[in-house]
Amino acid sequence: MNHNNAPLCQAPDQALKKPGLVLCENATDCHAHICGPQSLYPYIPNRIYTPPDALLSQYQALLDSLGVQRSVLVQPSIYGTDNRALLAAIKTNPLRFRGVAVVNWDISDTELEDLHRAGIRGLRCNIVDLAEAKGVLPIKQLTKLANQIASFGWHLEFLMHVNEFPNLSQLLSNFPVPIVLGHLGYLKTNLGTKDPGFQNLLSLMREERAWVKLTGPYRITTEERIPYSDTNPFAHALIAANSRQVVWGTDWPHVMVKGTMPNDADLLDLLQVWVPDPAIQKQVLSENPERLYQF
Template identity: 45%
Template structure:
């Protein structure tokens, strides 16, 4: 890689190499609904058009994370650095058909045969990344939604929900559910009263939008232990606890500064969702419905 390439897609730090368990026991069937498997690079090459260069975060390391945290299941989300080449994600799913499900990145050129193979291999949705290079734009959103509807898939959006009012009319016309990453991925300093977040809450209430309780170390403006994110989680719970899932966001790509331990983030979940019954929904029941665990 040339110096200009390094400047254009800077190397980002890896996750905490010594994850610790949370301070409470997770229920059977607990699920991490947002993680990325990256590499090994000798088998799965990064695409040139990307916003960052991650270190390897292979399947073996992700298995260790799940086991350490007490999570039985995981959802592997295709990262932007691989573009529409889903080989790394599909490889992980093939090795753990009962434990893992996946989210792919596709564009309008994907064949029906490829979609059918992905469905058979555990893919349960497609992701549109509107924040990092390497993602897919919304130009073909409606056409893609129609093509994936027959599989029961959803569309996952990495979006700053301050811009949600612009996209919302298009989303309302889609025949599939929407999943929004990282509680809307807007800075906590914007507040729960921001019009974009209020719209997200209404979309959750309307019953066709899910939200991932994740990304505190991305959205907090106060820093660790990220308590300024708690009002956002509570507002989402008030909207509808049956439409929320939790994700680690491991290996926390493109994070500057302090790297949170994943056990620390699960401890935060107990503050986000203090009621044990609601936490069971978020960790077990909701993921089983959304991703088809047990199918």
């Protein structure tokens, strides 16, 4: 039921296909969302989209079909700071799943300890909605939160358009934990890899202060459908900057995709172009997630 005006999203492509890429052991999807059942876990009223139920059972069938053994579930914005659906999913298989939660600024250390025990390994901050103004971070609150989570070995994941923060490295000087950015930096491909914000991100990666997820190419491309070839230079630049700081994810169930809904096997096969070297594929799919999410 959609009680507010948040538009209904397309459902993901349900066809289970085998990817052409043969995955290494412990391949990990580092970015997916469980949505619903809405009857059990209601969405917040002020959400900006309404997904169809995208349930754990569907998602596990997808992982098994792709040959992906481990997964990191990320709290979607539709739940605000209500992490119950996320925690319930992790609890079904704590060896297979880790999580990235969303919390209030005033969360207590005890609550954070509980989340760590429950399999949470990072916190997500929606900078797209939080930034006080373009290019401005709520740095005081972010630093307080980062100090609270540093001892757990967690990170902060920012949903942000990196082109809007050309001096991110300076904004985060002496930041106590690494940051993680999704969607290859989340800047439109027509801005080009020379964009100052993207270049600043690459320098943060070289210093091992930032990680990037190879996710959601359809969120940055100018192309209507796969193979989104205009994303290739961005993926190659991220790998060249520091392949130790890159992970991959499906971005299932692909909420708010406006164009043609891609199939997840085809999305996974983009890795053959983005990361052609099998040794680096293994880093991106298995070794890096192990470090970042403490599998």
